[in-house]
Amino acid sequence: ALVMRLLDVLMSFPPLLLAVAVAAALGTGGRSIVTALTVVYLPRIARLxxxxxxxxxxxxxxxxxxxxxxxxxxxxxxxxxxxxxxxxVVQSSLYFAEVLLAEAALSFLGLGEAPPAPTWGSMLYEAQKNMRNAPWIAIFPGSAIAFAVFGLNLFGDAVRDAMDPRLRT
Incomplete structure (x- = not known):
């Protein structure tokens, strides 16, 4: 019961705000992003x-x-x-889409991998400087994020349809 109350406290914060706080406390880099997103989304999966x-x-x-x-x-x-x-499994695939968006947001804010690492969020950050002259630089990583999230949501839907015995004929 105590563990669930701790998870409730973690879930009471907005996910992206908590991820920013944890990532900022841990510093930049891949491990801090993974740790921050784990702290944010693991309580949701545990509660479910x-x-x-x-x-x-x-x-x-x-x-x-x-x-x-x-x-x-x-x-x-x-x-x-x-x-x-x-x-x-279905809910985790949908959370994975949220994690992808959160990782892009954290990378955009400068809390992700160092600049040589090509993350979609850092690509969007770099592209904002050239939005007037070359808007396609932002369109490609933005579209990649949108298509990846859409694909993960479709995947979660397909897994739900495949695993739900009420939908089988």
């Missing part, structure tokens, strides 16, 4: 997983398995995990 697991534990088939004498590990492996995986 816990909620689904608690929901599955109240189902009748879990109660029946307990009544038949199944061990906690068996119930976890046979009932809880298989019913949690699909939702967590």
């Amino acid at each position: 997983t816990r909620g689904i697991a608690l929901s599955v534990l109240t189902q009748e088939y879990v109660t029946a398995a307990r009544a038949l004498g199944a061990s906690g590990r068996r119930i976890l492996a046979r009932a809880v995990l298989p019913n949690c995986v699909s939702v967590v």
